[in-house]
Amino acid sequence: MTTTLPAPEVQDAPAPAPARAATRADVARAAGVSTAVVSYVVNEGPRRVAPHTAARVRAAIAALAYSPNVAARSLRKGSSEMVGLVVPDIGNPYFAELARAVEVAASEQGLLVALASSQADGDVERELMAELSSRNVDGLLVSTVRPPEHLPPPPPGHRPTVLVNASRPYPGYAAIGADAAQGAYDVVDHLLGVHGHTSVALVIGASTERLPEPREEGFANAFAAHGLPPGPVVRTVFSRTGGYEALRRILSWRHRPGAVFLSSDEQASGAYRAVREAGLECPEDIALVAYDGTSHSEFSWPPMTVSRQPIAAMARAALATVLGSSPVGNHQEFATELVVRRSCGCP
Amino acid sequence: MTTTLPAPEVQDAPAPAPARAATRADVARAAGVSTAVVSYVVNEGPRRVAPHTAARVRAAIAALAYSPNVAARSLRKGSSEMVGLVVPDIGNPYFAELARAVEVAASEQGLLVALASSQADGDVERELMAELSSRNVDGLLVSTVRPPEHLPPPPPGHRPTVLVNASRPYPGYAAIGADAAQGAYDVVDHLLGVHGHTSVALVIGASTERLPEPREEGFANAFAAHGLPPGPVVRTVFSRTGGYEALRRILSWRHRPGAVFLSSDEQASGAYRAVREAGLECPEDIALVAYDGTSHSEFSWPPMTVSRQPIAAMARAALATVLGSSPVGNHQEFATELVVRRSCGCP
DNA sequence: TTGAAAGCGCTAACAA
DNA sequence: TTGTTAGCGCTTTCAA
Numbered sequence: 001m002t003t004t005l006p007a008p009e010v011q012d013a014p015a016p017a018p019a020r021a022a023t024r025a026d027v028a029r030a031a032g033v034s035t036a037v038v039s040y041v042v043n044e045g046p047r048r049v050a051p052h053t054a055a056r057v058r059a060a061i062a063a064l065a066y067s068p069n070v071a072a073r074s075l076r077k078g079s080s081e082m083v084g085l086v087v088p089d090i091g092n093p094y095f096a097e098l099a100r101a102v103e104v105a106a107s108e109q110g111l112l113v114a115l116a117s118s119q120a121d122g123d124v125e126r127e128l129m130a131e132l133s134s135r136n137v138d139g140l141l142v143s144t145v146r147p148p149e150h151l152p153p154p155p156p157g158h159r160p161t162v163l164v165n166a167s168r169p170y171p172g173y174a175a176i177g178a179d180a181a182q183g184a185y186d187v188v189d190h191l192l193g194v195h196g197h198t199s200v201a202l203v204i205g206a207s208t209e210r211l212p213e214p215r216e217e218g219f220a221n222a223f224a225a226h227g228l229p230p231g232p233v234v235r236t237v238f239s240r241t242g243g244y245e246a247l248r249r250i251l252s253w254r255h256r257p258g259a260v261f262l263s264s265d266e267q268a269s270g271a272y273r274a275v276r277e278a279g280l281e282c283p284e285d286i287a288l289v290a291y292d293g294t295s296h297s298e299f300s301w302p303p304m305t306v307s308r309q310p311i312a313a314m315a316r317a318a319l320a321t322v323l324g325s326s327p328v329g330n331h332q333e334f335a336t337e338l339v340v341r342r343s344c345g346c347p
Numbered sequence: 348m349t350t351t352l353p354a355p356e357v358q359d360a361p362a363p364a365p366a367r368a369a370t371r372a373d374v375a376r377a378a379g380v381s382t383a384v385v386s387y388v389v390n391e392g393p394r395r396v397a398p399h400t401a402a403r404v405r406a407a408i409a410a411l412a413y414s415p416n417v418a419a420r421s422l423r424k425g426s427s428e429m430v431g432l433v434v435p436d437i438g439n440p441y442f443a444e445l446a447r448a449v450e451v452a453a454s455e456q457g458l459l460v461a462l463a464s465s466q467a468d469g470d471v472e473r474e475l476m477a478e479l480s481s482r483n484v485d486g487l488l489v490s491t492v493r494p495p496e497h498l499p500p501p502p503p504g505h506r507p508t509v510l511v512n513a514s515r516p517y518p519g520y521a522a523i524g525a526d527a528a529q530g531a532y533d534v535v536d537h538l539l540g541v542h543g544h545t546s547v548a549l550v551i552g553a554s555t556e557r558l559p560e561p562r563e564e565g566f567a568n569a570f571a572a573h574g575l576p577p578g579p580v581v582r583t584v585f586s587r588t589g590g591y592e593a594l595r596r597i598l599s600w601r602h603r604p605g606a607v608f609l610s611s612d613e614q615a616s617g618a619y620r621a622v623r624e625a626g627l628e629c630p631e632d633i634a635l636v637a638y639d640g641t642s643h644s645e646f647s648w649p650p651m652t653v654s655r656q657p658i659a660a661m662a663r664a665a666l667a668t669v670l671g672s673s674p675v676g677n678h679q680e681f682a683t684e685l686v687v688r689r690s691c692g693c694p
Numbered sequence: 695t696t697g698a699a700a701g702c703g704c705t706a707a708c709a710a
Numbered sequence: 711t712t713g714t715t716a717g718c719g720c721t722t723t724c725a726a
Binding site: 071074114270 | 414415418422438460503505587619647
């Protein structure tokens with residue numbers, strides 16, 4: 001301990017810092033006004049305050065370093081001024097970028113973001129949603145790991161919820177996502193059409209669902225459009241390691257595909273490493289393209305050709321949707337953008 | 348308004364769904380007890396309740412789907428069961444990993460994490476700290492962008508705060524960080540001692556401080572230990588682009604250094620790209636090493652030699668410190684680990 | 695233009 | 711073991 005405690009009973013000593021924060025009553029007293037006036041000044045309404053009075057109040061606020069107690073305001077107004085965000089893993093660059101976008105959009109509205117990771121576990125996700133809801137978040141954004149058939153409709157009393165990163169509709173929920181089928185189609189079509197590949201593998205997560213994943217669908221559609229049989233599909237986890245293992249597998253095949261479509265930036269990161277480790281060059285020996293297109297993909301070598309999700313726009317829309325309590329059961333789909341860089345073979 | 352108000356005086360009509368959430372008073376009425384008893388049951392204390400009474404209360408809670416109002420509890424108790432985390436940018440892989448570690452540690456204690464990004468702006472950071480504090484977070488973890496001389500002591504009433512990612516003491520604050528000077532020393536010493544480099548450049552952020560940055564200090568010390576004059580220092584922003592620009596600059600020098608020490612993984616990511624783009628190979632043409640060592644560094648090619656921060660351990664310690672209201676003004680320093688991979692020239 | 699005061703829902707000290 | 715009640719700090723209606 002290098003600091004010394006102030007002597008407790010000495011009244012005339014320079015005032016020791018008060019143990020508690022200044023309240024609106026302290027400010028009112030210091031400014032010689034009522035607490036209502038302080039409120040009017042702080043909130044710039046709902047009543048007008050004479051400029052001179054307002055100045056006095058502001059001076060008192062500054063002098064006391066007063067800052068309103070959000071918990072009290074939240075109780076009084078019945079809103080927590082907070083949105084909840086549930087993602088599978090904040091360490092994944094896609095979700096990190098999503099979190100940043102949500103945070104930026106939220107802070108523009110004076111809202112805080114409560115962040116929770118489901119660890120890609122549906123049960124954890126459910127608990128987290130209930131927990132956040134009971135905290136009266138003004139809105140709940142969830143990137144669910146559960147397929148529609150495993151996501152029960154929101155229980156009564158749940159806060160307004162919107163599913164983000166949802167590439168298809170979820171009955172009973174508002175959902176927002178990129179058009180992943182089209183995104184997958186675009187980037188695979190580029191490989192097939194522009195570069196003349198005939199064999200492209202897909203690396204994607206394990207299928208836990210009845211319906212085909214949209215990226216898988218777009219992948220297959222691109223082949224169909226070119227009159228080709230669909231390429232092989234490798235299922236693995238959505239992680240760097242997953243992408244790494246998948247490529248190791250693919251590179252060991254007798255007939256190695258000319259290109260691979262990675263269904264996420266994170267998998268692509270692992271894939272690059274496996275290719276390099278095998279002493280191969282991208283795109284000369286094998287072309288790599290991906291879905292997501294976070295800033296990560298721009299800094300791999302060679303820079304990665306991707307279908308990019310409009311993360312910022314989707315985050316903004318998600319927030320607007322959940323705060324405006326839009327009709328449930330609809331699905332807002334955002335177009336992806338084909339970003340051609342070098343990993344596909346383009347110069 | 349689609350709901351109809353209950354007819355006020357009709358006692359026997361089937362109760363229409365209440366327009367508002369049930370409160371503790373509703374539960375008390377339904378169970379025929381006082382609100383205090385409901386509190387005791389909900390919180391399992393601080394007074395004992397007769398089993399039979401408790402059962403009645405629990406039945407009423409279930410029947411009314413009552414869930415406590417967190418804002419009210421938070422106001423009353425001065426605690427929100429939430430910790431605040433302020434980082435410069437959640438999109439940076441280091442902070443994403445830190446956020447994940449904090450979130451994991453917090454959820455083990457039943458705490459939620461409120462996340463806020465300062466955008467590397469000291470004023471925003473200050474506001475965010477005040478905002479989070481006024482929400483009665485139980486603890487505040489801040490990765491400050493301000494040097495000690497620009498970080499005023501916590502104002503009265505501020506919640507317990509600990510600075511994370513702090514590589515030196517901050518007067519008036521508890522601070523936790525890795526021993527960056529030693530980490531920098533280790534990795535530069537490896538370059539100098541094992542690989543026989545004589546010229547190593549440092550890429551680091553702009554210096555806004557009086558004291559030398561610890562990484563810069565460690566960098567210089569390593570040269571001194573080898574009887575060498577310190578290498579050149581390039582100051583840029585802490586971002587991928589910063590690292591990219593810095594390497595472009597370095598590669599244009601007449602006497603190109605044999606190796607570069609990047610002071611963060613993020614800068615290293617940009618650096619790799621600049622090296623590749625120049626048609627150079629790492630480590631043959633120029634060796635690259637970095638500080639931070641997030642999982643990112645493992646998946647670059649070649650895999651990056653780094654001094655790795657023990658992020659999970661530091662996050663856990665930060666939470667323990669802030670919740671235990673440890674003495675201020677101390678500095679917990681964690682050792683980094685030299686992780687030798689390939690970018691330094693090791694096989 | 696300003697002030698007084700009634701709660702928002704909850705906890706816990708105090709009383710019974 | 712249970713009930714009564716005084717606030718926590720704030721917003722806002724109502725009165726002056």
